[in-house]
Amino acid sequence: MAEKVTQLKRGQQVAFWATLITLFISLLKGIIGVLFDSKVLVADAFHSAADTIAIFASGFGLWLAARKKSLRFPYGLYKAETLLTAVIGILIIWAGIELILDGYQKLFFIAQANEFPTLPVIASISSIVVAYFIARKEKQIGKAINSQSLLANASESFLDIFSSIVVLLGILMTYWRIPYVEGAVIILIALMILKLGLENFWNSLLILLDANLDENLQKQIEQTVQEIPGVTDVKDLKIRQAGPFRMVELKFTTNPSISIYQAHAVADEIEHKIHQHYSTVESVLVHAEPSRKATLRAVFPVTEINGIESKVYGHFGRAPYFAIVNIQENQIEIEDFYLNEFLDREKHIGLHVVKVLVNYDLDMLFTNRLGEISFSLLRENFIDIYQIETDDLTIHHVIQLYLHNKLHRITVATHSVDESLSEND
Numbered sequence: 001m002a003e004k005v006t007q008l009k010r011g012q013q014v015a016f017w018a019t020l021i022t023l024f025i026s027l028l029k030g031i032i033g034v035l036f037d038s039k040v041l042v043a044d045a046f047h048s049a050a051d052t053i054a055i056f057a058s059g060f061g062l063w064l065a066a067r068k069k070s071l072r073f074p075y076g077l078y079k080a081e082t083l084l085t086a087v088i089g090i091l092i093i094w095a096g097i098e099l100i101l102d103g104y105q106k107l108f109f110i111a112q113a114n115e116f117p118t119l120p121v122i123a124s125i126s127s128i129v130v131a132y133f134i135a136r137k138e139k140q141i142g143k144a145i146n147s148q149s150l151l152a153n154a155s156e157s158f159l160d161i162f163s164s165i166v167v168l169l170g171i172l173m174t175y176w177r178i179p180y181v182e183g184a185v186i187i188l189i190a191l192m193i194l195k196l197g198l199e200n201f202w203n204s205l206l207i208l209l210d211a212n213l214d215e216n217l218q219k220q221i222e223q224t225v226q227e228i229p230g231v232t233d234v235k236d237l238k239i240r241q242a243g244p245f246r247m248v249e250l251k252f253t254t255n256p257s258i259s260i261y262q263a264h265a266v267a268d269e270i271e272h273k274i275h276q277h278y279s280t281v282e283s284v285l286v287h288a289e290p291s292r293k294a295t296l297r298a299v300f301p302v303t304e305i306n307g308i309e310s311k312v313y314g315h316f317g318r319a320p321y322f323a324i325v326n327i328q329e330n331q332i333e334i335e336d337f338y339l340n341e342f343l344d345r346e347k348h349i350g351l352h353v354v355k356v357l358v359n360y361d362l363d364m365l366f367t368n369r370l371g372e373i374s375f376s377l378l379r380e381n382f383i384d385i386y387q388i389e390t391d392d393l394t395i396h397h398v399i400q401l402y403l404h405n406k407l408h409r410i411t412v413a414t415h416s417v418d419e420s421l422s423e424n425d
Helices: 002-035 039-065 080-107 118-145 150-174 181-208 213-225 262-279 349-360 372-380 395-403 416-422
Strands: 233-242 245-254 281-290 294-300 323-326 332-339 364-367 384-387
Touching: 002 039, 002 118, 002 213, 039 080, 039 181, 080 181, 080 416, 118 150, 150 181, 150 349, 213 233, 213 245, 213 262, 213 384, 245 262, 262 281, 294 395, 323 349, 323 395, 332 349, 332 395, 349 372, 364 372, 364 395
Parallel strands: 245 281, 294 364, 364 384
Antiparallel strands: 233 245, 294 323, 323 332
16 A cells, blocks of 8 residues: 555656646746737647646645545545546636637637747747656656556647647747638637547546446456466456546355355455556455356266266276266266376375366366375365265266265365375375
């Protein structure tokens, strides 16, 4: 949290300095525009004033966002920036409409100019240079702290460069007494101001209504969570924005037989991974649900390769083969047979087998005997283990027993580590 507060303070500093500089440029253009009767420069001064208000709103919002959470505001004041931006957006829209009306009145008026407008030209060129450096700094810090308001202001500052060039050309063309130029340039600037106000208001409204504005981030988070062991599916992932941060809510499904402790551990891992990979996320709310998969993938230690009629081998680690089977309510399908390549090992045969089998994304194992080491690793990978009482059964027979709830889940290993070592499990 301390790092996020530091980032917010960096954004505040940039926003407030940009506010002061832009305000100075706005006043400079306004005063010179009035003194030299340059309506175009006065209109550009209004444009810069609108930018000043927007930048100030960003800085003020970041300042509020850095305030500590309280009992009254347990989620922080992150949305203060958004609310203020929405209000200022309305004021900017009003200013844009007023300028459009003023520009229309001057559209057919040809201004009289007796001497070259040196100061208006200098003021306009200064505005271009200042807008460039402010835009660069806002973009740099905005990306660093993921402040959408700073990034929006940076885009607007880059747009100011273009508008200042247009203003410069308008001042010169007005001096050369080219008709329609002054009114047209004023209307163009007014439209830019109107666009800025509408964008600020609309984006703020969407954020305040908790609209999902970042589908790409949603897909990235979903992919990250899917890769976490124990997660079978990600459901109902929601992202809402509050100031420069994101709030994430999601449901995930997991094996219904695992303990509350294990489900909580998976939820903690999800929260940790999201915070680790996505610095813009402020909070994560995770809810676990039992999975209800239509198709279950099971593994059987078997003595032979004979489809679903293959006989189950009684000892897990020393089985010659392992059958990977997909089980549906009315359908049984053999997916693969795996040859036990570790039978010549002296120790931990079962452990080596399990390390291979977990890559099949298994849901269940059916066996008669299972050592403690293999059992622990299988449970860590959220694989249910069912006990077969006799060795003389086929895969098909075992599955029928399972579907009729006649098999018991193994909750502890059938023999200890010492016994496993002596039996090469």
